Structure formats: C-alpha cells, structure tokens
Amino acid sequence: MNIRMILRIVGIVLLIEGTGMVPSFIVSLIYAQGDAIAFLISILITAASGFLLYRIPVRNGKFYARDGFAAVALGWTAISLFGSMPFVISGAIPSFIDAFFETVSGFTTTGSSILKDIESLPKGILFWRSFTNFMGGMGVLVFTLAVIPSIAPGSIHIMNAESTGPSKEKLVPKLKETVRILYTIYVVMATCQIILLLIAGIPLYDSLVHAFASAGTGGFSNRNLSVGAYGNVYAEVIITVFTILFGVNFGLYYRLINGDIRGFFKDEEFRFYIGTILVSITLITIDLYTHRFFTLGQSLRHSSFQVGTIITTTGFSTTDFNLWPTFSKIILVMLMLFGACAGSTGGGIKCIRILLLLKTARREIARIIHPRAVHTVKVSNRVIDENTVNKTLSYFFIYMSLFFISVLLISLDGKDLVTSATAVLATLSNIGPGFEAVGPTGNFSDFSAFSKLVFSFDMLAGRLEFYPIFVLISPEAWKRGNI
Template sequence: MNYKLIFKLIGNVLRIEALFMLFPLAVSFIYGGGDHPAFLWSILILAAAGTILAKLNPKNKNFRTRDAFVVAGFSWIMLSLFGALPFYFSGYFNSFIDCVFESISGFSTTGSSVLTNVEVLPKGILFWRSFSHWIGGMGILVFIIAVMPSINASSVNLLRAESTGPSPDKIVPKIRETARIMYTIYFAMTVILIILLKIAGLSIFDSFTNAFSVAGTGGFSNTNASIGGYNNIVAEIIMTVFMFLFGINFSLYFTLFGRKFTKFANDIELKIYLGIVITAILIITINISGLYNGIWEALRHSSFQVTSIISTTGFATTDFNLWPTLSKSVLIFLMFTGCCAGSTGGGIKLIRFIILFRAAKVELGKIFHPGSVKTVSINGKKVSNDIVSKTALFFFIYFAIFFVSLLLISIENKDIVSSATAVIASLSNVGPGLGIVGPTGNYATFSSFSKIVLSFCMIAGRLEFFPLLVLFTPHAWKR
C-alpha cells in the first residue's frame, strides 16, 4: 500500500472541495442569511488539512489497483465528512450525525434528507446541498483527472474505481482527455438546463440549484413539496427531459458529436432504457387516471415520477404514496434497475440486467445444444466471462447488503415498507421511498444508528460497493 501517494491524492480532493465551497460562500454574501461564517470556517479547515496532505512527497510512484480503490473509498468518506462542516456550523441541524447524513446524501446524489423544513435554510446552505449533487454526479476523482497535472498515479484505475457500470468506456485513448470530455459535456448540459429553467419562470437561484440536482440526479429541492412546490408545468417538462438525458451513458453523447448516429441509436442499453420508461409511464398513467382530473394530468405526474425514479433523481410533483399498489410496485422496480451505466444515475444499472439475461440465455442454450460455443455479446462486442462473473457478484453483494441493512434498521420496529424502501432508496441513490420516507416524508425519525447504516448504503451504492468494501479488507492495508 502506497500510503503517501494515497494521502497526497486525498489532500488534493480536500483542497478542491475547499475551492468548490467558495461558490456557496459567495451565494451567502449575495443573499445574506448569516451563514457565511459556516463556510469561512469550513474552507479554512479544508484548506489546512488538504494542504498538509497534498505536500507529502512519496518516493514510491507505484500505484496499484487496490490503491486506487482505497483512494476512491477514503476520498468519498473524507469528502462527505468535511462537506458536513457547513451544515454543522450553520446550527440548523440537530446533531453532527444528521449533518454527515445530509452531506453523504448530497455527494452520493441520493437526495434523502433529515430536514423537516428546508424552506427556513439560508440560501448558502441550500446552494451547498444542491451543489454537492453536481460535484458527486460525475465524480470528484474524475474531476481531479481532468484538471490536475499527472502525479504518476494510474488514472485509469481511479476512473474505474469511481465510475459507474461494469467497465467504464475510454472515449479517447488518453484517460485525462476522456475525463475532460465527460466534464465538458456535463457542464454544457447543466448550463443549458439552467437557462431553460430560468426561461420557464424559475428564479435564477432556483434555476441553478434545481439544475445541479437534475444534472447529478440527486433530488434536493428548495421547497418542502419538492418540485411540486413550484406548480410550474413547463419547468416539470424540462426537468423530465433532462432527468432522462442525464440517465444516458455519457460516452454515447460523444458518439453523437462524432456523427455516429447509428451507433447511438443501436445501443441496446439505451433502447431498453427508453422502452422501460415509456412502458412504465403508460402503465402508471392508466393505473392512476382516476386519482387526477383527466388523463393528461395523470400523464403529467406519471412521466415526471417515472423519469425521476429510474434516473434516481428523486424529485416529486405529487405524493406517490397515495398511488395504487401496481404503480408503487413499478416505481420500486425502477429503484432497483436505475438507468444506464456511465451516467450520473444510480441503481444496479440496466446493462447488468442485460448481461445476466443474455448469460442465462446462453447457458440455457447449452442444455439443448451441449456442443455449442455461444458467448454473451453486447452491441456486437463479446463480453468476457470475467465481466459476467463480476456482474453476478455485484448482484450478490447488492442484495446481501440490502438484507443485512434491512435487518439492522428493523431494530427500530418501523413498518416493513418504510424500512425496506429506505434501504433500497439509499443503495440505489434514489432518495424518497414509500411510507414515512415517501416524497412528503423524510429520514428524521430514524435513530443515529440507522442513519449511519443508511449512510454506508449511500456511499457503497454510489461507488458500487468494491471501493468501500476494500477499506474493510485487512489485506488491502498490507504494504
């Protein structure tokens, strides 16, 4: 284990977080609210800790895969702990555990909250909550790869440790250029969304904060009723479209810029993503039509909620806790699946379902044709047995952590629907679940122990388990 190089990278993460915190500091000065001291103290602490670590000069430049996974896991823990400082210094939270929960929920793009009234928060704190979604959406280590000079660390291992999906695509041969392209697309789409939301009638502040949440597929909003608090149909339509767009693999957007339209249109994961969204909207629209004034209002709410849940954004325009069982079951299914790999969304990812389905199809085929040599392929490319095995392992870990976490938080004796969907929403980085953690509820009533369990689930889900699990493996810490 290359400790000095690992801590040097973590130091750079903290220094970048200090720079990011200058934006909510500026917002706090512009709008007032008295929360600027919280950011000033946090920035000073971050800058000091980050500079001390970043000044380390490791003689050994070797950086193995396990080192990258430790950096990813450790960086996100430190990012969240230090990111909780403005919440703690602001005095609007009941405990430091609540502050850490809110911070982890922000950076992991989950959007679960322990706050019962977000409308009393000053603008600087509101901005930091949503901005943490944007930072965590594409990934802090991807940002470091994009903007910082090489320190001889294995960039490809860092990208693999933080990116979502079975195997992140290299858009161009150089990893640093790949990271830059991804962030350029991410930034451009966010700017376009901000402009459109402003045109739709939202204030400039609300346009920024809601755009950050949509881009990062997070879910923190500035009203207690989430997006429903604005009652703005045009803004809802814009957000619905962009939540869907941010759920698409970002490498596919690069193919569009290269005018490879056929490759974009023929991507199997994108086709299934679109098909599931359309099917879910139709099912729910028909199922809930009796609850609203006509089919069009039902379509309005179903399309927004379906896109919000499958992209794991977690925004809401209505209380889907009141929907029929069929509609709620469809939403729970979408919580599990999530959207596309290589996007800012969470969940298991559709590509993993495709891989296992095709692997099962191949194995069934061998029963009838023992001599066949068929292999799993996606978009015309062969999928290695190693990826198939890792995909199966991912499913096992996901559901193993789900059941263990459910047992742990069930100690509180809350109803099974609330407990189960709270864990699913945390692992898949969705935010709202059903029951007391539904779109009109929150996580405030959970004990500190349960909040720690759910916080672990949020980070584990965002990093897709392995970087965080490596930290608990004794072998990883051996030199």
C-alpha cells in the first residue's frame, strides 16, 4: 500500500469537505438559530486536518488498484467522521454514534434517520444534512479528480472504486474531462429542479433541500412528513420525474447531448429500468384502487411517486406505504433490490446486474438444452465477457451474504423479522425507509448502538459496492510487502 499517497488523498477530500460546509455555515448565519459556531469549529478542524494530511511528503509515485480502493474507503470513512461534528457540537444530535449514523446515511445517499422531530433542528443543520446527499451522490473522490489536476498517477483506480456498476468507462480520453462532464450534467439537472420547484410554489430553502436530496437520490427532507407535508401535486410530479432521471446512467446523457438519441433509447439497461417502473406503477395503482385505499387518480399519484423514489433509492414519501396491501409492498421490496442504473446516483444491486443475472440464467438453461452450441451473454447487442459475468455473480453472492449476516446481528435487538430484514435492506441498498418500525413514518432511533454501527457499515459497503471496504479491512492488503 502507498500509505503516504492514500493519506494525502484523504487530506484533499477533507479540505473539500471543509469547503462544502461553508454554504451551511452561511445558512446558519442567515437564520441565526445558534448553530453557526458549530459549523465554524467543524470547518476549522476539518480543514486543518486535511491540510496536515495533504502536506505529508509522498516518496513513492506508484499507485495501484488496491491503493485506489483503500483511498476511497478511507476517504468515505473520514468524511463521515468529520461530517458528524456539526451535529454533535451544535447539540442537534448529542450521541456521536447517532451523529455518525446520520452522516453516513447522508453521504451514502441512504436517507435512513434516527431523528424523530426533524423540523425542530436548526436550518443550518438541516441544510448540511441534505447537502451531504448532494456531495455523496456523484462521489466525493470523483469530484476530487475534477478539481485537482493530478492527485495520483493511477487516478482511474479511484474512479473505478467509487463509481457504481460492473464496468466503468471514460466518456472522453482524459479522465479529468470525463468527471467534469458528469458533474456539469449533475449540477445543471439539480438547478433545473430547483427552478421548477420554486415555480410550483415550494419555498427557496425547501426547494434547495429537496433538490439536493433528489439529485443524490438520498431522500433527506426538512419536513417530518417528507414531501407529503406540502400536499402539492406539482412538486410531487417534479420530484418523481427528477429522481427517475437521476437514476439513469449519466453516460447516456452524454450520448444524448452529442446527438445519439437512438443509442440513448436503445440502451437495454435503460429500457429495463423504465419498463420496470411502468409495470410497477401500473400494478400498484390497480392494487391500491381495487383495495379502495385511494381513488384511481390518487392511486396513480402515490404509486408513481413511491415507485420512482424507491427504485432510485431516494426514499421520499407522500403517504405511509407501510399500510399498503401486501402485493404492493412486495413490489416495493423488489424495487429496493433492483435499484437504479449503473453510473447513476442511485443505489441497489443495479438494473444492469439484474439483467446480467437473468441472461446468465437463461444461458445456462440453453446450455443444458443445446450443450454443443456456443452461448454468450449479450446486453445492447454487445457480448459481455466472462470476467464481468463472474464479477456480477460474486457481487450478488457478497450482497446476499452480507444481508443475512447483518440481519442475524441486528436480530439481537429483538425487533420483528420484517423490521429487521427491511432495515438491513434499506441500508445495504442505500434506500432509507423500510417497513414496520422503519417505515416512512418511523426511524432507526430505537436500535442499539451496536446495530447502528452495523447499519453504518452496510451503508458504506453498499454505496462503495463492497470491494473498497473489504480491501481497507483486509490484513493481506496491509502486509509490509504490499506497502
């Protein structure tokens, strides 16, 4: 491991995080609710720590894949630890473990919370809480690659470790330009959503908070009843559309900008993603209407919003879907597993992996029927190499293994099975709400400190797709011969 280079990168990340706290500090000054001093102290400590790490001299210029993975995992852990300070220092969340949980949930764009009365917190704190969704959406270290000319000779390893999906590709030859393109699209889309929410009658502060959370598909709201507090159908439609848009692979938007409209709509993962959304909305609408939960129009309104925010792992709510019929809740659980597209800000297993698993299963059946024929797995008319297929199978095995281990560990708290299972699913897939005690009207506050640490690990592991975290905690990677 190139420890000096890794620590230097973490230092840069902390400097960026300290800068990222400044808008929240300004908001806290504007509203003057007593949290400004907490941000000032947090900014100074974070920036000073980052500067000291950045000044560590680097003697070895070599930077391998394991270094990139370790830097990403350590960087995300560091920003979560330092990002907890405003909550603790201000007294908004006195318990450090609770504050760490909330911060990890923010940066990983999970949206799970331990807060019971969100609206009682200072505006600056709630702004920071939502802004962590925005910072974590596209990736903090990927942003680092855009603003720093050359932080390491193997910077592609950082992007590979932090970006989501079974395979990553540069949009243009230069990595820095690729990252800038992605972030430009990200910021422009978020800005458009803010403007539309203002037109819909949502106050500026609230529009910023919900746009940040939508862009990062994090789901942190400044209202106890989430988006449902407004009762504004126009705002709901805007948020539904934009969360779905943020769940699309950003590489496809680059194609669209360059005039490849046909390539955009022919992408098989995109079609699977949109198809799943449309089918799910239709089935849940029918289920809600036939069980007389809502009128037909209301059923379509609530099903569209919840399907859009659940499959993108945003987690906003307009109604208590915990009370919906079992059929509808099973569909929502399925969507929690699927998640959004690879290369988006959404979490979950990702639609491309679900596609690959389905196509791999079909190939194995075809091999049994026609053992002498040559069978390949294709997505969007491209043959997928066996290495990618094997990585997908390994990812799914790790996901399910960690899911069952986590459920076993938090079962020590004595919660019911549905609460325990969906709480793990909600954190591992970076969704936010689950069912029963952790449903849209509940939270994670009643879990033990041990369970909250398990959830925090799951959120980080799920957001980074396991391997960076496992590299960081692997003794083999830190042996003297590898340093």
